[in-house]
Amino acid sequence: MRSFRFGSTVSRKTSNTWTQPDTRYTDMASTKRQIAWISLLLVFGSAAAYGWYILGRPKPMDALAKGNGRLEAIEIDVATRQPGRLSQLLVNEGMMVHTGEVLARMDTAPLDAQRAEAQAQIERTKNAITTAKAQLALRDNELAVARAGIVQRESDLVAAQQRLARSQALVRMGGVAEQQLDDDRARVGSFRGALSAAQAQVAAARSGIEAARSQLVEAGSIARAAEASMQRIQVEIDDCTIKSPINGQVQYIISHPGEVLPGGGKILSLLDIGNLYMSFFLPEQDAGRVVLGDEVRIVLDALPQQVVPASISYVSSVAQFTPKTVETQSERQKLMFRVKARLDPRWAGKRLAQLKSGMPGIAYVRLDRTVSWPGNIQSSTAP
Numbered sequence: 001m002r003s004f005r006f007g008s009t010v011s012r013k014t015s016n017t018w019t020q021p022d023t024r025y026t027d028m029a030s031t032k033r034q035i036a037w038i039s040l041l042l043v044f045g046s047a048a049a050y051g052w053y054i055l056g057r058p059k060p061m062d063a064l065a066k067g068n069g070r071l072e073a074i075e076i077d078v079a080t081r082q083p084g085r086l087s088q089l090l091v092n093e094g095m096m097v098h099t100g101e102v103l104a105r106m107d108t109a110p111l112d113a114q115r116a117e118a119q120a121q122i123e124r125t126k127n128a129i130t131t132a133k134a135q136l137a138l139r140d141n142e143l144a145v146a147r148a149g150i151v152q153r154e155s156d157l158v159a160a161q162q163r164l165a166r167s168q169a170l171v172r173m174g175g176v177a178e179q180q181l182d183d184d185r186a187r188v189g190s191f192r193g194a195l196s197a198a199q200a201q202v203a204a205a206r207s208g209i210e211a212a213r214s215q216l217v218e219a220g221s222i223a224r225a226a227e228a229s230m231q232r233i234q235v236e237i238d239d240c241t242i243k244s245p246i247n248g249q250v251q252y253i254i255s256h257p258g259e260v261l262p263g264g265g266k267i268l269s270l271l272d273i274g275n276l277y278m279s280f281f282l283p284e285q286d287a288g289r290v291v292l293g294d295e296v297r298i299v300l301d302a303l304p305q306q307v308v309p310a311s312i313s314y315v316s317s318v319a320q321f322t323p324k325t326v327e328t329q330s331e332r333q334k335l336m337f338r339v340k341a342r343l344d345p346r347w348a349g350k351r352l353a354q355l356k357s358g359m360p361g362i363a364y365v366r367l368d369r370t371v372s373w374p375g376n377i378q379s380s381t382a383p
Contacts, residue, residue: 063368065290067280067339071300073271073357076246077254080106081239083263086255091268093253096352097244104267106240111233118230125223132219136212143205146198153195160188242267247274247352273352277313277342280363287337289367290315296341297377300361303354307377309347312365314340339365 080086088105091097167180248270255267278298282290290312298308319335341363348355364377 063366063371064374065282065286065365065367067282067363067365069278069280069361069363071276071278071343071355071357071359071361073248073273073276075251076248076270076272077266078103078242078244078268078270079264079266080242080261081263082106082111082236083261083265084108084110084240085260086257086267089253089255089257089267091250091253093250095250096248096273097250097270098247099244101244102241103244103250104242106242106261108237108240111237111240115230115233115237118226118233121226122223122230125219125226128219129216129223132212132216136209136216139205139208139212143202143209146201146205149198150195150202153191153198156191156194160191163187244270246270246272247349248272249352249356251357271357273355273357274345274349275342276348276355276357277340278310278361278363279338279340281336282339282365284319284335284337286365286367287315287339290339290365294365294369297364297373298341298343298361299364299377300359302359308361309344310341310363311344312339313342314338339363341365 085107086104087107089103090105091103097103170180250268251271252269253267254269255261255265261267292312292315294312296310296312298310300306300308316338319337343355366373
């Protein structure tokens with residue numbers, strides 16, 4: 001007996017007769033190969049899906065844009081409203097000052113003299129008011145006397161007229177002489193003149209009252225003007241005490257004690273540390289995805305262990321670098337836009353001594369707001 005093996009089939013020849021091939025081995029091998037291929041495809045498919053998940057989703061650092069910049073602060077020039085001589089300077093360059101803190105004082109000697117003069121004018125007007133009130137009272141009394149005189153003169157005139165009537169009747173009857181009648185007529189005329197004089201006194205008293213009232217009003221106006229002048233001078237004196245309008249840092253001393261300054265003369269320069277911001281540049285493809293109010297994280301070179309919270313306060317609408325007339329795609333990619341990020345005032349307010357204008361650093365901006373900040377940029381962001 002001879003045996004021949006061809007692959008996985010076996011043929012036997014016995015008694016000069018060939019038997020049929022056995023296919024069980026062939027089916028088992030084919031099944032194993034199919035299982036191997038399916039397993040391999042599953043492994044490659046899982047690896048591809050995981051790779052797509054890992055590589056396809058946005059990375060925290062890939063969703064960030066960054067730019068280099070320096071801290072900047074608004075500069076405020078502190079000046080005097082009143083011309084005069086600078087008498088005191090109470091700060092030095094680099095000092096931190098707070099709102100309302102006295103920075104300098106101007107010489108107030110001329111204004112003090114004007115204030116004393118205004119005070120004297122106020123006292124004079126008070127006396128004038130008192131005098132005008134007394135005159136008004138006197139004129140009121142004179143009016144009352146003049147009115148009483150009219151009543152008396154009217155009574156005398158009535159009595160004289162009655163006497164004249166009786167004298168006329170007696171003369172017709174021959175009871176009295178003509179001289180008596182003439183005397184009674186003269187007496188009536190005299191009383192009429194006295195009544196007219198009394199009426200004129202009443203009119204004069206009324207005119208005197210109006211004049212006294214006018215004097216009183218004028219004295220009151222002068223008093224109010226003197227008081228307003230006093231207040232103005234006091235305001236000018238108060239303005240000679242130069243106070244800080246902000247929480248800031250003294251940058252430059254411009255004038256020194258003894259110098260005579262005009263109105264608006266600059267004394268020193270302050271940096272508004274409470275309003276710090278950083279300017280940096282982003283390419284046009286990133287700047288177009290940034291809007292006002294977006295969160296920013298700043299890492300300063302001098303304070304690398306602290307991450308500074310900020311927000312976008314300005315995005316330029318014009319590119320800083322103007323392209324050529326013939327614009328290509330590579331030229332467009334060179335366009336840069338200026339962006340400003342304002343520091344969180346609460347955070348900066350507690351660290352004014354550490355923060356200084358001009359500090360360099362890096363500003364990070366999230367281009368995809370669904371992505372969380374990386375761990376190294378999340379720390380130390382609480383106010």
